[in-house]
Amino acid sequence: MHARITHLDGMRGLAILMVIGYHAYARWAELLPYATATEHIPVFAYGWLGVELFFMISGFVIFMTLDKSVSYISFLKKRWLRLFPAMFIASMLLYFVGGLFPEWSAMTPQVKNLLPGLIFTNPETLSQLTGIEFKSMAGSFWSLYVEAVFYLIIGAIYFTFGRKYCLPGLLVPMLLLSASSVLKSLGYPLFIDVIAKFGFIHYSWFMVGCLVYERMHGRDKLLHYAIVAFAMLINFSYYVKNAGVMTIIPLLVVMLFFIASFYFKQMERILSVRFFTAIGFASYAFYLIHENLMIATLIKLNVYIKSEGIMLFMPIVVATVLYYIAFLITKYAEPTLRNMLKGKRVPAAPQSGAGA
Template sequence: MQPRITHLDGMRGLAILLVIAYHAYARWPELLPYAATTQHIPLLAFGWVGVQLFFMISGFVIFMTLDKSSGYLSFLKKRWLRLFPAMLIASLLLYVAGGFFPEWSLMTPESRNLLPGLIFINPETLTQLTGIEFRSMAGSFWSLYVEALFYLIIGAVYFTLGRKYCLPALIVPMLLLSASSVLKSLGHPLLIDVISKFGFIHYAWFMVGCLVYERLHGRDKRYHYALTALALLINFSYYVKNSGVVAVIPLLLVMLFFIASFYSRQIERWLSLRFFTAIGFVSYALYLIHENLMIAILIKLNGYIKNEAVMTMLPVVVASVLYYVAWLISKYAEPALRNALKWKRQPAPQAGSGL
């Protein structure tokens, strides 16, 4: 049993704080007037890199789970039990809460929109395949669709070809995606549209995490660095195209911070502070519920509170309340549901066997 790496829990806490700050102060200026000013503050504007931080953490810890799994199905079961309980609870909470926030259309979901999150398939793909329009219960669910497919792929490679092929296998879909424009011109637009929604462009961050783990355990190879560098170039080109060259700066900074955390005792101690690890403990549940509930509550409050200074402070209050909701989910509801899903019926005791 490998020891838990405390500073990674703290890093999860930091990652969710970055994402919350981005959604509260930069993502929705058209809905929250105060965000028209705060959206230009770099730390808030680039808080979306918290998702890349989550991806690197997942890449780092994935080999721990793979090494402790007896086979592919065992691995998938562990990952499903990790992701599904909180997803089910969060989805139902958002569904029920939707009726209380008619001010925001994204908080008035239909029951069919429960499906993408519960089966971890992005709604665009479901819509393309079925012809029925689906949407996520929350915009933040998109990264879970990316994570789930990553688990399917890396687990299949690990248990069929071996761990040395895991990093090379992750870059294959990235190369396929980068060549999509050529494939599309050959007459397969629907296929490429489906592939483009799988989130392969983000696999570079999983690869960074995997490579750091392999390096710390003395299993890194030179070609691993070349593959990861190529994956990062593909990923950076995507952000440059969509957000401009400036987007590369926060991406590089968060990557260097992640790597440095394993070599700097100061960063490790900082991330191990109780403040960060406590938030890290609830980070998954908080990630699932924070955006829709926080923005919906702030929109409602904005209808009554006309003071911009007060509104600017309210996200901290709302996020704090949601922290405790996430704590209840993480501490009680999620473990209870997970244990129920693990439950196996025991055979009836034989007569005379005692207890």
């Protein structure tokens, strides 16, 4: 399996580059004038699909973690130790430097806004439950809230019913979400809003990753394919409704790209090159800090740099600096904090990836 894991590290690198491209050149065109020239270029416009790549990678590696865990609690502890240190460091970094970027309202350096990230809970859900208005320290944290609930659910299914019920079990929250519009008309709006914020619509992507892993280990059954195909239909219909029928093409491309990477040596080799794996190594911390710090810096630079031509290159410069910060977090700060939380003094071997 080792070569495959290497190429998954490279795929994490590719996924974060896609997301950065989307944020720098498409997502914030109203704030960054140069992006009006790039926002409709498909490679940038569909860069958000990098997150779905992360979800498929998470789905693939989750059984490895489950199989190595002795209990539900030990599994959750492993996942928490994997995700919390970088989230804590990134949240603190965004909190302390947030005041340097008054130009962008999405910077929300208030103490209460540290909470959603640190407990991996959607701020809108927290606001609904407490009546206090919370925001994330960074917009990109949303996918970690989705990952956290996914871990809670798949771990519960695996340790209660066994692995063969994991895929059917993951379909249940998706069906619950599909039924939610009916429930809403019956008059349970708050309940539905809470459900909608858990990100169940994305579970089909985790399921694709799970299924590829099971296929690699000869455990795939026809029923699994039917369940995952049904889940993907639910997911695709959601995107068609919100973004139009043409969105199906990039969604399919990303899904097939992930699957094909396990069958074509050439793809595996390309994804395993040092460029991708080095970015993949720091991809989790990079993902957490990139959007707010990059966009806020670009808005600031845009005041002084009047040339759109020069501004088009600035995201590469800014992202490179942020990569090195993410690298230092991943290589030094994260293992140090993880060992403190474990009560160890020995430096840990660095782990890689965005939430996986």
